Each structure stands twice: as C-alpha cells, then as structure tokens.
Amino acid sequence: MIDTDAWSARYRAEGVNVSGQKLLITNFHGTDQEPDLSEPANCGGFGRIRHFKRTGDAAWPPNPLPIDPAARALGRPAADVMRAQVFQNAICNWRCWYCFVPFDLLAASRTHSVWHSAASLLDLYQAEPDPAPIVDLTGGQPDLAPEWVPWTMRELERRGLRDSVYLWSDDNLSNDYYWRYLSEEDQAYVAAYPTYGRVGCFKGFDARSFAFNTKADPDLFDQQFRLFDRHLRSGVDCFAYATFTTPTADGMTDGIRAFVDRLQTLDEDLPLRTVPLKITIFNPVGPRMREEQIAALEYQQRAVERWARELDERFTPNKRAKNIAELKIGARR
Template identity: 45%
Template structure:
C-alpha cells in the first residue's frame, strides 16, 4: 500500500526547483506511451498533440470535457472534439493499474525527464507549426507541484496570449498541496484566470474500488470529496471524472447511488452534472501488467456505467441533463 504523504513529499522534492522555477517534465521519446500516440511527440520530445473526442463508445455517456468548456471560453463553434498540446510532469503519487503512462515517466526518472521552465515550454509550443488552441497540464500529478500551473498561466498572460489559449489541468485529488504551497493571493490569481479549467479525477466509486485502482489506502477515498469542495470554494472552474473499474461487482447499484449522494452532499448538489464517467481502455504500457482481476474490472465498468445513467435520470430533469456542462454553476 502506498504511503501517499511520504511519496508525495519526496516526489515534490524531486519534481520542482523553486529558485529557478523549473518543473520535471516527462520526455516521450523511446517510451511505450509513444507507440500509442496518433502523432509523433513534438516540442523537443516533451510535448504531444492529443485529440479530445466526445464519443466514448457504445453504452457510455458522451464526454464533453474539456471540449465544451474550452470551445466556449475561446468563442469557438461547437464541435465534437478539440486538440490540445499536452505536457506531463514526471511525478505521480499513485500507481493506477490502468494508467496509460509508463511507470518510468511518473517516478522522477532523470533519464526520461528534464527540468524545464514554463517559459521554455511555451517557447517550444510557439516553435511548432501546429499549435492547438488549448494546453493541457497533465501528468503524472500536476498538483504535487501546483506552482507549475500558476507559472504557466502567468507566462501565457505575460505574452498576451491569455485570450487565445485555454489552459486545462488534471488532479487526482489526493493532496492539499495547492493550498499548502500557494498563498492566498496566488490561489486567487489562478482561480480568476479567465481561460482556465481543471478536472479532478475520482479514482473509484467506493473505498474498495479506489484502493484497488490506485494502490493507495481506502481512507483516501473520502479525501477526494473534501478537496473537490475546497476547489469550488476557492473559485475554480472545476469538473470531475470518475473511474468505474472495480474488482467487485456486488452491490454496484447501491454503491453508485451512495457515490452520487456524496457528490451532492459533500461537494455540490449539481456536481454530478459536472462529473463524467471515464471509460478505461487498454494501452501499450498497461497490456503487459494487466492481470485477470483487472481484466474483469474492465468489464465491470460497463455494468457500473448503466447504474450511473439510471441514477442521474432519477435525480435530474431532462433539461438539466441536456444542459451544457459548463452552464451548471456551482455557487457556494
């Protein structure tokens, strides 16, 4: 079982240079993840182009993240996809069995990463002929080094590109580092950054599935809800993903109902409408390490997502369910 706090502190130490404002960024060159990319890595090997698409597969809800928030913020016409420039930091405090990233790209391995500034990454982005309108700050776990997103936002604004680029970041909802290492003024500056959205990933629908998926103690399941609530209270435009894989398929209906109850009571009554079940697929890095129990979990998610849809239909009106995801306002 992962000692989340100990691992988080150690990876933060290896993943950031505060004096020089450098972050440990993963390089995709000669990695298993690289073989799954539609386009070859760009930005000297530290970037990649990703196509976010709405369709997840038969039986799964459409995924509007981050398509709709990004296109709306930038004044772009509606579409079913958006491209993004993705940078991954090379540290993560969880070991999700389904993660599409090579293990060596999340362990601060200096052979597969370099310490770079936001300025250097933006320079790389601007040097490319294909520049998507969105930059995805991914990982890894970006919130082990929350300064990274702030430095990126500051750099984009300093270069007067903040109206033209939508910034998006991921968070696995396991640490309070955002509030521990950024001061109130910095948090306010980031949360009020106009073209910025973030998604927090719920790594399961109960303590057991959370621990099964992440390798972390089951008590961290409840931490996700308090951190998401705190993000909303801090003024962020925040959304949710939920992973429905589990090693057990008993009581799924009631467990999904309980999970949505917690979203409504502990985060916000409308937050289920801002949360999307994320379908887990196999990628090259996961094929070699997926065991029989995990293969079963890939099937269980298809059962769980049906109960998710049923619960939403019970709790919300047709108009609410059809409203654009960014229009559900979370006023606290």
C-alpha cells in the first residue's frame, strides 16, 4: 500500500523548484506514452494536443469537460470537440492501474523530464502554429505543485492572454497542498480568475474500489470528499470526474447510491457537475492487467448504468439537460 503522505512529500521535493518557479515537465519523445498520442508531440516534445470530445461510447454519458466551461468562459459557441495544449508534470503520489501514463513518467525521472517555468512553457505554446484555446495542466498530479496554476495564470495575464485562453487543471484529491503551500492571496487570485476551471477525480465509488484503483489506503476515500468540499467553498469553478472500476460487483447498487448521497452532502447539484470516465486500455496499461482488472472493465459498465438511474431518480429531465457550466455550486451559487 502506498504511503500517500510520504510519496507526496518526496515527489514534491524532487519535482518542484519553488524559488526558481520551475517544475519537472515530461518530454514525450521516446516514452511508452508516445505511441498513444493522437498527434505527434509538440512544443519540442514537452507538449501534446488533446482533442476533448463530448461523445465517445454511446453506452456512457457524454463528457462536456472542459468543452462547455471553456466555451462559456471564452465566449465561444457550443462545440462537440475542442483542442487543448497539454503539459504534463512528471510526478504523482498514486499509481492508478488504469493510468495511461507509464509509471516511470510519474517518478520524477530525469530521463524524460526537464525543469520548466510557466514562462518557458507558454513560450513553446505561443510558438506553435494555431495555438489551442485551452491550456491543460495535468500529470502526474499537478497539485503536488499547486503553485503551477497561479504561476501560469500570472504569465497568461502578462502576455494579454487571460481572456482568450482557458486554463484547466486536474487533481486526484490526495493532499491539502493547495492550502498548505499557496498564500491566501494566491488562493483568492485563483478563485477570482475568470477563465479557469478545476476538476477533481474521485478514484472509485467506495473505499474498496478506491484502494483497488489507487493502491492507497482505503481510508483516503473519505478524504477525497473533504478536500473537494474545501475547493467548493473556496470559490474556484469546480467540476468532478469519477472512475467506477471495481474488483467486484458485490454491493454495487448500494455503493453507487451512497456515492451520489455523499456528493449531494457537498452540494445538491454536484452529481450534475460530475462526469463518469470510462476506463479504456492504453499502451502502458496492458502489462498491468490481471484478472481483477479485466473484470473491473466489465463492472464499470454496470456501475455507470446504476449511476444514470440514480440521477434519473433525483433530478428532473430539464435539470439534467442544463449546460454543466451553468450549474452553480458551492460558493458560486
């Protein structure tokens, strides 16, 4: 079992240079992740283009993130596909079996990463032909370096890009570094930034599926809700992902119902700002597959069907049809 606190401290120390305002960023050239990229790596190998698509598998709910929040913030028309410029930090404190990132790219490996600042990354971004309207800070675990978001925001503002580029970041809801390492001034700045959205990923629907997915202590499943609640109350524009892979279908109906209940204790409408992610197999995941993982791919389909029934029972069709970016939750109500 992973010692989350120890791994968090270790990888922050190895992958973040606070005084220099730099962090280790993955270079995709020559990695096991590179064959899975839909387009060749850009930005000198330190970036990749992701096409966020609203619809994928017809048996799963559509995924409007970050398409709808970005379109709304930038004053763009609704779309079903939107390009994003992705930068990936080279550290993570968990090892989710389904992660499409090779584990060596999560361990501060200097073989495939280099120190970059927000300024140097945006230099690479602006040098690309037709830069994407979204900059996506991902990992890894971006919140091991919570400074990355305000560093990037200030650099976008300095370049006059605040109102034309949407900034998006994700968080595995594993630590309190956002409050521990950001000043109150930085926290207020992030919350007030008009073209930013943040997504937290719930790594399972109960403690058992959470531990199976992350290799972390099952008690940390509850912590995910406490951390998400703090972000909600901070005023940041928050969304959620959820993964439903589980080693067993036993107790699934009650587990999904309890999961939706827990979301609604944070905000009544939070389930409508939560998108279930279908887990599929990328190149690095194949060697990690065992019987439990193979079964989990089937069980997630049953789980998402139960999720859909829960939402049908709790929300009217009109409410469910609302644009995800227009649903106000938390401190933004």
